[in-house]
Amino acid sequence: MIEVRHLTHQFGRLTAVDDISFRAEPGTVTGFLGPNGAGKTTALRAIAGLIRPTAGEVRVNGRPMREHRMPLAELGVLLDARQLHPGRRADQHLRALAATQGIPRRRVDEVIELAGLGSAAHRRVGGFSLGMSQRLGIAAALLGHPSALVLDEPINGLDPDGVIWIRELLRRLADEGRTVLLSSHLMAELALTADRILVIGQGRLLADASLAELLAAHDSLEDAYLALTRTRLAFAAGHPNAE
């Protein structure tokens, strides 16, 4: 379970995340949708405990991340898949991460297989494509069998097989009772993957609804997204034609 209460984060004068509250529940794939610069990554970083919010709080399985003794077992995180030491081999990277929390080496082999990286495990990550880096990031996120996951744009760079692979993986993880929160710009893909949709614009939460609710009110997730971002953001800006 991921609980976000009145989360606000400012970078100097810029309010990147503005008083958002929501829950991502176990057994559910929750999709975070919003335009560039809406605040998705900042919110995910705050959930992962990588930045301290200006206001509000975030709990993962009942506690802030910094209070968990075995963080990799609580929350798997994929943020910037490219931010790895380029000279390290994929298996070395995963082994080093596993060693920080006493995760056995056989789990490293398991996640390498699960991510389809078997043939690339001994290659240096500096030579990886974006899709391979994403697969490695997902392998790392799964290392500790976490009960919750936050994945920032995990579909970016994946080939068609990879897109199907991650769709099925996220479904399976949710069906196992895990909490899955991912961001994506790919609305058609989110419509196939997510059970619940959070729409964020200019740091604010514009919608928190099940996919079924959104599709009952609109022809597609894309229509729902466009309607929400146009009318709510116009309203927030005091636009006279806003609903």
Ligand SMILES: Nc1ncnc2c1ncn2[C@@H]1O[C@H](COP(=O)(O)OP(=O)(O)OP(=O)(O)O)[C@@H](O)[C@H]1O
């Ligand atoms: N480290 C930082 N320092 C200053 N401003 C930042 C920093 N990180 C993000 N921002 C700003 O905060 C706002 C929200 O950025 P964020 O990356 O969270 O959005 P996003 O929804 O993830 O966007 P995208 O879809 O483009 O990845 C943007 O205006 C961005 O420029």
